[in-house]
Structure formats: C-alpha cells, structure tokens
Amino acid sequence: EAGVAQSPRYKIIEKRQSVAFWCNPISGHATLYWYQQILGQGPKLLIQFQNNGVVDDSQLPKDRFSAERLKGVDSTLKIQPAKLEDSAVYLCASSFPLYNSPLHFGNGTRLTVT
Template sequence: EAGVAQSPRYKIIEKRQSVAFWCNPISGHATLYWYQQILGQGPKLLIQFQNNGVVDDSQLPKDRFSAERLKGVDSTLKIQPAKLEDSAVYLCASSQQQGNTEAFFGQGTRLTVV
C-alpha cells in the first residue's frame, strides 16, 4: 500500500514570498489533515478535510494560509506571504474516516523562511 506522498521535501524562501505544498493521501482515505510542526514542538493541526469539505480550520492563519482539496483526493496548502515564524515542517496525514481510526503521515515538507 502506497503511503501519503508530499512534495517538495525541502523549500527555502525569503519572507514575503509565497509557497505551496502538495499532498496525495492514501487511496480511499476520506479524511486529510495538514499539521505544522515547529522545531521542538508537537504537530499542530492547521486544517482537516472530510472528502472535499473543511471540518476544522480553527487554527489556520487565514490571512496568509489557504488550503484546498477540490476533488476530495489530493490537497495543496499555500502560504502567502510567508513570515519567518512559518519556518517549520508541514505534515500531511490521512485516515479512512474521522473518529477512531489512526492517521498515516507523509514525510513532511521542511520550510525555511529567511
């Protein structure tokens, strides 16, 4: 079974630039998550999709972050404009459904904003 695919693995941008990350979840997984993991901290949920609908985006900084999952499969997360404090690893995860099922994680995208 193929895992969660994310690209790129690494990205370095200057502050005020824009960046986009891509995630392809495990086939058939209805729930998709984007997490932000700052060095030394645990993953923080940014946004959660159920199919192509948003379930929770309460911690997404909507003035600069956006995410979509138009066809209910792959997803993109965008930051525009980036700030220094956005430097982190952005993790994508998927699960078969919400509730009592485990989430499978991708390798993550390490973003450095300089």
C-alpha cells in the same frame, strides 16, 4: 499500500514570498489533515478535510494560509506572504472517515523562511 506522498521535501524562500505544498493521501482515505510542526514542538493541526469539505480550520492563520482539496483527493496548502515564523515542517496525514481510524503520516515538507 502506497503511503501518504508529500512534495517538495524541502523548500527555502524569502519572507513575503509565496509557497505551496502538495499532499496525495492514501487511496480511499476521505479524511486529510495538515499539521504544522515548529522545531522542537509537537505538531499542531492547521486544517482538516472530510472529502473536499473543511471539518476544522480553527487554527489556520487565514490571512496568509489557504488550503484546498479539489475532488476530495489531493490537497495543497499555500502560504502567501510567508513570515519568518512560518519556518516549520508541514505534515500531511490521512485516514478513513472513522473517528477511530488510525492516521497515516507523510514525510513532511521542511520550510525555511529567510
């Protein structure tokens, strides 16, 4: 089966600019996760979708971050305006809608904010 696809692979922007990341989950996976991984740290959940509804966005900085999953398939994560501390790898993962279904991760997008 095709894995979780993410693009772009790398992105460099200046602070106060905007940026968007795209994720295409594995076919049939209703649950989609966006994680932020700052260099040297473990991934932190930003937002979780079940189909096109938000399950958990408690750690999403809503003043600058937004995410959507129209039609319950692809998802985009946006940052506007970006700050230096947003430099990180943004990982997308997907799973079947079962609490014990394994997560499958994409290769992530490495964002550098200068």
